[in-house]
Amino acid sequence: MTSKILALKYRPQKFSEVKGQEHIVNTLKIAIAENSLPHSIIFSGIRGTGKTTLARLVAKRLNCENPVNGEICDVCNNCLAIKNGKHLDVLEIDGASYTGIDNIREIIEASQYKAVMGKYRVFIIDEAHMLSKNAFNALLKNLEEPADHVCYILATTELHKIPDTILSRCMRCQMSMFSVEELVSTQKELLDKENIAYDESSLFDIAYAADGSMRDAQTLLNQILLLSHGKLTKETTSNILGLGQRQDLYTLLEYLLCGEVEPSLVQFQKITKQGILGHMLLSQLMDLIYWLCCIKSTPTLKLEKSYPDLERVKGSMLADQIGLPKLHMVWQILQKGYQEYMSSPLKGPTLEMVLMRLCFIQDLKFDLVATNTQIEEPKQWKSWDVLLRHIRQHKEPVLYEQLAKTYNCISYQQGNLILSGPDNKTLVSEIINKLNQLTGISWRVTIKNGDGTSSTAPHNDPQTSLPQTTDPELPDVVADLAQTFPDMVVTVNA
Ligand SMILES: [Zn+2]
Structure with missing residues (x-):
């Protein structure tokens, strides 16, 4: 009964009852009123946006005996016959079942x-993209020279599969996806009319899961109402939408990002027991990573009420603890892991290996801790090694290579370096400049060569930076760079 109430009882029967597609409705109303409606129309859009409903409304309006201000009367014989699916002039064909030329x-x-019965014969071809090539060719002739009393209405979810020759003869109507707010307000309206109690946050959860489709939202709502005995409760909504599973996925991701191998595997076992398949698990983890990236790049999403509380609260918490580059790294591992999983003869172990790989990403754990404790900056660089580590941690690969590979340290004192290596003034000046900027203190660098000669570079002002120059030494270190910092792209200008 409930499914009938929501899916059929409130199906729009007039143009004014159509929600979210005002741009199309207005165009159709004007075209019909001015008697300039083309004989072939194509409605395209994702599932559940009201393509077939609108096609029927056009059929009604064309045959309505008493239209008022361009609106369907919905009470005349033609309107009632179309409403009940008994009109002799309105024929609905399912393109998926009747694909051949004979049909x-x-x-x-x-x-x-x-x-x-009415003025027009209206042929509604649903899922029109399923028609065969020959069927389209046969239809084409009729679309080219349609009889005055005929209107063809095609509906499709895959517009790109419709031949251009057909498209060029149709009036195209692209249906909009429903926003979360539109889905919520429509469901509220239905529930109020039916005097059904509801939990408002559950409506947002349903709308989010429906992903722009009114039909999906209504189907989910029906299902939840059936299971919760006519009330929309948080608990049943959570069960039907699998929000508990989503919570478990967040927990798994948290363990993975913290590098906790054993808890990750235990959590993974828990999730697989719920019946989720390996490739689904990986794609859902990717979906979570994508969501975290969205929050990071658009922080206002945290405040968007249209997203479920779980996504906003848990997602924000995780997004705050991890950097965007690391998220991209995790995404790549999952993407590659997905391909490995799909082609592997050992599905279970492959999946576990992918998860373990995520746990062992170097620096990930550091990254999580780092955002909490705001990286403890060393105030002192007591030794050459400490200085090099600091440079490496701050992702200065070029400076690291210049110091660690091109030069040897003969004497170290904070702020005063004696190195052996090429006496290239430009290079030394560049090193000093970078060191000054990175450490915030002033450095002196002396180059001592094998022949006993030495040259001392002056202190550079930390605030000034040298213009970039082409360094003849640089190409020699590029190969090593790639090994030391595999995730970085090094470009050498000629
Ligand atoms: Zn009517």
Whole structure:
């Protein structure tokens, strides 16, 4: 009963009842009023946006005996017959079941006869993209030279599969996806009319899961109402939508990002027991990572009420603890892991290996801790090694390579370096500049060569930076750079 109440009882029967597609409705109303509606129309859009409903409304309006200000009366014989699916002049064909040329020939033959009950013979071809090539060719001839009393309405979820020759002869109507707010307000309206109690946050959860489709939202709502005995409760909504599972996924991701191998595997076992398949698990983890990236790049999403509380609260918490580069790294591992999983003969172990790989990403754990404790900056660089580690941690690969590979340290004192290596003044000046900027103190660098000669570079002002120059030494270190910092792209200008 409930499914009938929501899916059928409140199906729009007039143009004014159509929600979210005002741009199309207005165009259709004007075109019909001015008697300039094309004989072929195509409605395209994702599932559940009201393509077939709108096609029926056009059929109604064309045949309505008493339209008022361009609106359907919904009480005349034609309107009632179309509403009940008994109109002799309105024929609905499922393109998925009747794909052949013979089925189209029947339509063509039927279109030769004048309308019996109303003014127009209307042929609604649902899932039109499923028609065969020959069927489209046969239809094309009729679309080119349609009889005055005929209107063809095609509906499709895959517009790109419709031949251009057909498209160019149709009035195209692209249906909009429903926003979360539109889905919520429509459901509220239905529930209020039916005097059904509801939990408002559950409506947002349903709308979010429906992903722009009104039908999906209504189907989910029906299902939840059936299971919760006519009330929309948080608990049943959570069970039907699998929000508990989503919570478990967040927990798994948290363990993975913290590098906790054993808890990760235990959590993974818990999730697989719920019946989720390996490739689904990986794709859902990717979906979570994508969501974290969205929050990081658009922080206002945390405040968007249209997203479920779980996504906003848990997602924000995790997003705050991890950097965008690391998230991209995790994404790549999951993407690659997905391909490995799909082609592997050992599905279970492959999946566990992918998860373990995520746990062992170097620096990930550091990254999580780092955002909590705001990286403890060393105030002192007591030794050459400490200085090099500091440079490496701050992702200065070029400076690291210049110091660690090109030069040897003969004497170290904070702020005063004696190195052996090429006496290239430009290079030394560049090193000093970078060291000054990175450490915030002033450095002196002396180059001592094998022949006993030495040159001392002056202190550079930490605030000034040298113009970039082409360094003849640089190409020699590029190969080593790639090994030391595999995730970085090094470009050498000629
Ligand atoms: Zn009517």
